[in-house]
Amino acid sequence: MTNCVYVNGKFLNRSEASVHIEDRGFNFGDAVYEVILYNNGSFYDYDGHINRLFKSLKLINIKFHLSKQQLKIIIKNLFKLNRVNFGSIYIQVSRGIADRNHSYFKLNSKPILTMIVSKKKNNIYDDIKGVKAITILDNRWSRPDIKTTQLLPNVLAKTYANENNAFEGIFIDHEGYVTEGSSSNIWIINNNNEILTREIDGKILSGITRKTIYQFAKNNNFKMLEKKFTKDEMLNSKEVFLTSASSFVTPIVEIDNIKICNGIIGKTSIELRNLYFKNFNK
DSSP states (O other), X not given: OOOEEEETTEEEEGGGOOOOTTBHHHHHOOEEEEEEEEETTEESSHHHHHHHHHHHHHHTTOOOOSOHHHXXXXXXXXXXXXXXXXXXXXEEEEOOBOOSOSOOTTOOOOOEEEEEEEEOOTTTTTOOOXXXXXEEEOOOOSOTTSOBSOOHHHHHHHHHHHHTTOSEEEEEOTTSBEEEESSSEEEEEOTTOEEEEOXXXXXXXXXXXXXXXXXXXXXXXXXXXXXXXXXXXXXXXXXXXXXXXXXXXXXXXXXXXXESGGGOOOHHHHHHHHHHHHHTOO
């Protein structure tokens, strides 16, 4: 646990930090966020995450007062103050403080920036474990492509997965197609050795780690397809894995009590995970 956090222009001790009772992020989930991995002075996919943060802000009409460069200076200072060499940062921007009213029409409040740093284990590069997952009907709102803090369906899905001894909940839409995980993008490797992940069609978040893995794999001559696939296709695939900023590339070896690849971590999942770390630790 780290001690120093950033709230609304100030570096504070964690125990002293708070948000206003009428912060719209607190009352309505009227906020966006990002999580970025940090390793000894370098960020993983920093530009991708920050660009998506500013895109999300634009999509929900929050007029942020800091430039990307100003934000980066604050982020670096927060890591220094916490003396963290390897960890991640959670960045959240809410619309600001205002009387509780659903509409923000004519609202003139200043956005509130909050950030918190977390330490990570130093042995994650070797910590490759296959995980279990469980499928869940996708009942989220129609814009999961915007990274907002309105995450109740995701929270319930992740909790349901954990209650059933699974690591991730995988959303299935009403047509039987896989959308994504509660906090990750989902991939399969079919019997033709093609790596599939759902296309960016507004039904999933455009994952930054997803984009990086796709490009790395394509550059290394893997057969890549952006194409939606069904739950049955997933259960009958050679390998399944998930990607996210916090889980990197994680193999899934069991879904709904059905073994994937006989419950063994697939070779391609390991190769892609190693490729991801290799490219960020040159």
